[in-house]
Amino acid sequence: MLFAWLIYINDVDGLITESRKGMFVDDLSLYIADTDQTRAVARLNDDLQRIYNWSITNHMVFSYNKFHIIDVGGRRMKQSNLQQISFGQGTPPVSVQAKLLGCMIDSKFSFIPQIVEVTSKMKAVAFKLRKLATTRSGLSPFELHNIFMSYIFPRGEYASCIWIFRVFLPYRRVFFKQAQNAGEIFHISRKVMFGYGKRWRTLNNFYMDCMRRIIGVNDESPSSVAVLVRMGIMPLQYEFVYRAVLWYIKIARGETDQLLTDQLESFSGTDSTFSMTCFYQHCGNYVKQLSNVGGVNLLDVGLRQRKEEVKRAIFMELDEYWKGLSEARLTREIHPRWEERKLPAIMGRRYTHTVMHRMALGRGPLRAVIHRRREAKLQRCRYGCEAKEDAFHVVMNCTKTKGRREIIKKICLKKKIEFSMKTLFSDLQLQDEVESLIGVFLNV
Numbered sequence: 245m246l247f248a249w250l251i252y253i254n255d256v257d258g259l260i261t262e263s264r265k266g267m268f269v270d271d272l273s274l275y276i277a278d279t280d281q282t283r284a285v286a287r288l289n290d291d292l293q294r295i296y297n298w299s300i301t302n303h304m305v306f307s308y309n310k311f312h313i314i315d316v317g318g319r320r321m322k323q324s325n326l327q328q329i330s331f332g333q334g335t336p337p338v339s340v341q342a343k344l345l346g347c348m349i350d351s352k353f354s355f356i357p358q359i360v361e362v363t364s365k366m367k368a369v370a371f372k373l374r375k376l377a378t379t380r381s382g383l384s385p386f387e388l389h390n391i392f393m394s395y396i397f398p399r400g401e402y403a404s405c406i407w408i409f410r411v412f413l414p415y416r417r418v419f420f421k422q423a424q425n426a427g428e429i430f431h432i433s434r435k436v437m438f439g440y441g442k443r444w445r446t447l448n449n450f451y452m453d454c455m456r457r458i459i460g461v462n463d464e465s466p467s468s469v470a471v472l473v474r475m476g477i478m479p480l481q482y483e484f485v486y487r488a489v490l491w492y493i494k495i496a497r498g499e500t501d502q503l504l505t506d507q508l509e510s511f512s513g514t515d516s517t518f519s520m521t522c523f524y525q526h527c528g529n530y531v532k533q534l535s536n537v538g539g540v541n542l543l544d545v546g547l548r549q550r551k552e553e554v555k556r557a558i559f560m561e562l563d564e565y566w567k568g569l570s571e572a573r574l575t576r577e578i579h580p581r582w583e584e585r586k587l588p589a590i591m592g593r594r595y596t597h598t599v600m601h602r603m604a605l606g607r608g609p610l611r612a613v614i615h616r617r618r619e620a621k622l623q624r625c626r627y628g629c630e631a632k633e634d635a636f637h638v639v640m641n642c643t644k645t646k647g648r649r650e651i652i653k654k655i656c657l658k659k660k661i662e663f664s665m666k667t668l669f670s671d672l673q674l675q676d677e678v679e680s681l682i683g684v685f686l687n688v
């Protein structure tokens with residue numbers, strides 16, 4: 245069988261003379277472009293006829309009803325012309341979308357069907373995360389995030405570099421006088437392009453829901469940005485773009501297939517062609533922007549340092565944005581910078597551990613939070629202190645937690661760590677004791 249297949253690949257290659265072709269394993273795609281619709285069909289039929297004749301001679305049956313004819317042109321073909329395309333006696337079906345190498349291609353190159361598909365693929369495996377992330381028992385945020393990144397995220401990542409820029413930046417602006425986000429460069433503040441709002445929101449809400457579950461704040465709706473900063477991770481679009489950037493640099497430096505490097509060079513040769521690309525144009529601009537932000541030309545960075553350098557620049561950009569926001573007062577005090585952060589790998593109990601994260605986000609099972617909009621009396625400390633029961637009081641002043649506080653103060657003294665809300669909620673060396681203090685307060 246393999247032998248027959250090798251013959252097929254060899255022979256088919258020689259049969260196609262009119263179209264351009266792409267072959268991968270048993271996937272064969274033909275592309276044809278022509279200003280004349282009738283001639284385009286005739287040329288494609290010539291190639292198909294040769295393949296058909298070859299299949300008859302070699303006793304190999306291709307079922308034409310599994311073919312897909314997709315019209316991806318800017319000017320649409322007439323349906324009657326598309327129906328003239330034939331393979332032997334049959335007319336292959338005209339489709340609006342079809343899978344090519346595992347990526348859903350649609351006739352508008354919107355990649356919306358692909359986004360919809362990866363969303364449902366990720367959702368299909370997320371039940372495991374939900375099961376492992378219950379508040380009382382369950383895995384640590386550190387472990388859960390690892391599970392998300394190695395098990396759930398890859399299902400969304402595949403082929404994402406093709407479509408991620410399309411969600412935020414224009415493509416084919418040739419057809420519009422002034423496209424939305426025209427001339428812009430990828431950035432966290434970019435609004436989603438028309439037509440992508442619903443799809444992107446569904447995917448991003450799913451991501452944020454997973455992140456909230458991971459650190460146990462899913463019922464308390466803290467701001468998304470604060471959750472990401474607390475976890476020390478990037479927004480979803482940046483996770484995709486980060487990987488796209490690594491691809492772009494590889495291609496530009498000729499570290500991957502030479503064909504891609506040649507393609508990039510031929511496209512970037514003329515401005516008008518380059519501005520019609522999506523990945524190359526927008527990713528190229530973004531690499532330039534990141535290089536400015538980080539002060540290092542990322543195209544010059546070798547393989548060993550590259551991931552670190554790209555991440556460093558990305559987090560500098562995100563940090564700039566975080567500094568310009570005014571929301572999440574307490575989280576900003578604890579995390580004045582948005583930076584990559586390792587979550588604590590050690591956890592006492594899932595419950596107290598997640599309460600610690602919740603408190604860092606200005607949430608948690610505290611009276612000042614629960615009765616936020618009600619009278620001051622209700623918000624007062626449950627142990628009779630004349631103070632509002634908020635994160636600051638629990639950790640810094642409450643009589644109930646005095647003993648634990650003294651222990652933490654001693655550790656701070658010994659390890660030369662400042663004793664503040666910032667260090668208590670972010671220094672990994674204090675994490676364990678802060679968790680115990682919270683346990684004492686909550687009597688668990």
Ligand SMILES: [Zn+2]
Pocket residue numbers: 625626627628629637641642643644
């Ligand atoms: Zn108190």
